[in-house]
Amino acid sequence: SDIKHEVHSQLLQNEKTQRRVSGIAKELKKIHREAVQNTINSVTVAAVLFASIAFLAIFNLPGQYMTDGPEAGKALISGTVGFRVFCLLNATSLFISLAIVVVQITLVAWDTRSQKLIVSIVNKLMWAACMSTCGAYLAIAFVVVGRKSSWMAITITVVGLPILGGTLVSMSYFVF
16 A cells, blocks of 8 residues: 555656646747847847848949949949959849848748757858958959058958958857
8 A cells, every 4th residue: 555655656746847848848949940030130130240241242332433424324334353352242232132132031940850940041141251252342442542552451351361261160160
């Protein structure tokens, strides 16, 4: 009788413990789902900012514009290699950012594994957009300062590339 009572008591205790553990597991899943959703929202905001900056940068070029003839409104710096590199990298950043925004806007609350995979891919795309934006900035810096002050653009490059490269290398190490 005592053994039967002890076994019954242990079974009841086990059932209560299982209910508590499943409640804790549900709560952890909810917290994890909210964290993933917060990450998605943050990346979407960052992508919109990158797209906005890239879009504005192409229409607010430094320097002067042609005022006469059939090429009126054309930027004077448009013939330089630095400007072409800037346009290519700026457009790359713009389209990557817009693609991220489209993915994030259409992202429906799937299971957390799918969301984590999409967030992981979108993070890498944000890295590419960031590198493109930095490259575009460095390219246009060489055009804007001109040949006489190219030391300034070189200094910016010497300071900027190790910061960006070091960040990306260390992030790659921790992520992969």
